[in-house]
Amino acid sequence: MARYSFLELAKNAFTAHRNWGRQWRAPEPKPAYDVVIIGGGGHGLATAYYLAREHGIRNVAVVEKGWLGGGNTGRNTTIVRSNYLWEESARLYQHALNLWDGLSQELNYNVMYSKRGVMMLAHTVHDVQVFKRHIHANRLAGVENEWLSAEEAKAFCPPLNISNTIRYPVVGAALQRVGGTARHDAVAWGYARAADALGVDILQNCLVTGIRRGPDGAVTGVDTSRGFIGAKKIGCVAAGNTSAVMAMAGLKLPLESNPLQALVSEPVKPAFPCVVMSNTIHAYISQSDKGELVIGAGTDQFVSYSQAGGLHITTHTIDAICELFPMFRRMRMLRNWGGIVDNTPDRSPIIGKTPVPGLFVNCGWGTGGFKATPGSGHVFAHTLATGEPHPIAAPFSLDRFRTGRLIDEAAAAAVAH
Numbered sequence: 001m002a003r004y005s006f007l008e009l010a011k012n013a014f015t016a017h018r019n020w021g022r023q024w025r026a027p028e029p030k031p032a033y034d035v036v037i038i039g040g041g042g043h044g045l046a047t048a049y050y051l052a053r054e055h056g057i058r059n060v061a062v063v064e065k066g067w068l069g070g071g072n073t074g075r076n077t078t079i080v081r082s083n084y085l086w087e088e089s090a091r092l093y094q095h096a097l098n099l100w101d102g103l104s105q106e107l108n109y110n111v112m113y114s115k116r117g118v119m120m121l122a123h124t125v126h127d128v129q130v131f132k133r134h135i136h137a138n139r140l141a142g143v144e145n146e147w148l149s150a151e152e153a154k155a156f157c158p159p160l161n162i163s164n165t166i167r168y169p170v171v172g173a174a175l176q177r178v179g180g181t182a183r184h185d186a187v188a189w190g191y192a193r194a195a196d197a198l199g200v201d202i203l204q205n206c207l208v209t210g211i212r213r214g215p216d217g218a219v220t221g222v223d224t225s226r227g228f229i230g231a232k233k234i235g236c237v238a239a240g241n242t243s244a245v246m247a248m249a250g251l252k253l254p255l256e257s258n259p260l261q262a263l264v265s266e267p268v269k270p271a272f273p274c275v276v277m278s279n280t281i282h283a284y285i286s287q288s289d290k291g292e293l294v295i296g297a298g299t300d301q302f303v304s305y306s307q308a309g310g311l312h313i314t315t316h317t318i319d320a321i322c323e324l325f326p327m328f329r330r331m332r333m334l335r336n337w338g339g340i341v342d343n344t345p346d347r348s349p350i351i352g353k354t355p356v357p358g359l360f361v362n363c364g365w366g367t368g369g370f371k372a373t374p375g376s377g378h379v380f381a382h383t384l385a386t387g388e389p390h391p392i393a394a395p396f397s398l399d400r401f402r403t404g405r406l407i408d409e410a411a412a413a414a415v416a417h
């Protein structure tokens with residue numbers, strides 16, 4: 001496989017970029033693999049890559065019902081940060097943040113990780129108290145996060161309206177300067193290309209329809225739209241479809257699937273320097289490298305598998321954006337879409353074993369798993385390879401819903417993008 005470099009770029013420029021090779025193979029499924037990963041989103045592909053690279057397990061297939069990154073990976077608003085409240089979460093997301101650094105070089109693929117800063121707005125006295133507690137907790141855990149006054153917030157993000165006459169006056173903000181964005185498709189493609197180069201088979205247009213188990217109850221493989229594929233171990237990384245996939249093995253997980261939506265504006269010149277989030281009014285915004293404003297809304301409150309959300313949710317978000325950033329009032333919106341997010345009761349992921357021998361799960365990332373992609377794949381690969389949870393992933397076992405040792409980021413953050 002060609003190594004991408006300046007020289008390679010220059011060479012291909014002479015042939016008008018018509019001769020770039022395929023990024024990954026399109027193999028026929030083998031009869032059996034050591035590990036089958038269900039779901040070709042960022043998390044599934046990262047898992048396959050780290051399985052091959054760090055654990056030498058290369059007889060692996062990633063089975064994807066559609067196209068790579070066509071699930072939440074390619075539908076999210078790409079916010080990357082690690083300032084979650086609880087130590088368990090901070091460790092997990094910080095692990096991911098550390099891996100984002102240098103990921104483009106490692107994968108030889110530009111994932112466009114941009115540390116432009118993620119600023120979370122406080123609008124009420126309660127917000128101020130919560131954010132300050134958050135900042136102290138993060139600092140004790142070695143995670144960067146700082147408090148800004150409203151004026152400092154405006155200096156960091158000049159389009160922000162800090163007048164106290166608006167419905168949601170800005171009274172301060174928490175800022176993580178190392179937070180930012182990355183290019184979502186590139187993350188999926190970069191991991192796919194690197195995993196493929198290590199021998200992983202990527203099987204697109206391959207819907208898993210069943211999970212087969214042997215007489216001892218252990219998994220033996222998956223039924224798919226491209227035939228039966230044997231597997232010693234199965235890792236389910238199917239995001240919003242996890243409940244449906246796990247039901248194939250007779251398991252019911254504490255998950256609800258809800259639509260979450262986002263929208264982009266027409267492209268404009270660079271006008272917005274960072275990422276701004278408001279949990280209280282549930283709006284978040286950044287500007288993509290193409291120039292579009294990328295705006296995220298809240299989840300629909302009903303369970304659904306529709307990849308579109310209610311109009312009233314977007315209207316509410318746009319309302320808030322127009323008050324916070326009046327200069328965008330006359331922008332036209334280009335398109336909107338939805339993804340199906342898998343929410344757990346404590347809004348923290350589930351990573352680890354299931355009661356079915358050989359079946360592992362990595363899900364429950366809900367509205368905020370993109371930022372965790374490298375870390376999630378890294379710790380899940382360890383779990384699949386060794387059969388035991390990675391120390392960072394151990395608190396995120398399914399068992400916590402039985403023991404009550406929840407990691408309650410729902411109460412802590414209210415929103416998890």
Ligand SMILES: Cc1cc2nc3c(=O)[nH]c(=O)nc-3n(C[C@H](O)[C@H](O)[C@H](O)COP(=O)(O)OP(=O)(O)OC[C@H]3O[C@@H](n4cnc5c(N)ncnc54)[C@H](O)[C@@H]3O)c2cc1C
Pocket residue numbers: 038039040041042043044063064065066067068069070071072073074075076077078079080206207208209237238239240241245260261262296337338339340341365366367368369370371372416417
């Ligand atoms: C609108 C929106 C905005 C978001 N914003 C952010 C954000 O700013 N920051 C952040 O950190 N996170 C955000 N998220 C959440 C984030 O996108 C997800 O947590 C993350 O991308 C999940 O990655 P994944 O690889 O697990 O899932 P996915 O990318 O959804 O991959 C799962 C794959 O499994 C496949 N699959 C499902 N069932 C089957 C089957 N039966 N057989 C074969 N394949 C199957 C699907 O087709 C899919 O491709 C957002 C999500 C949405 C929808």
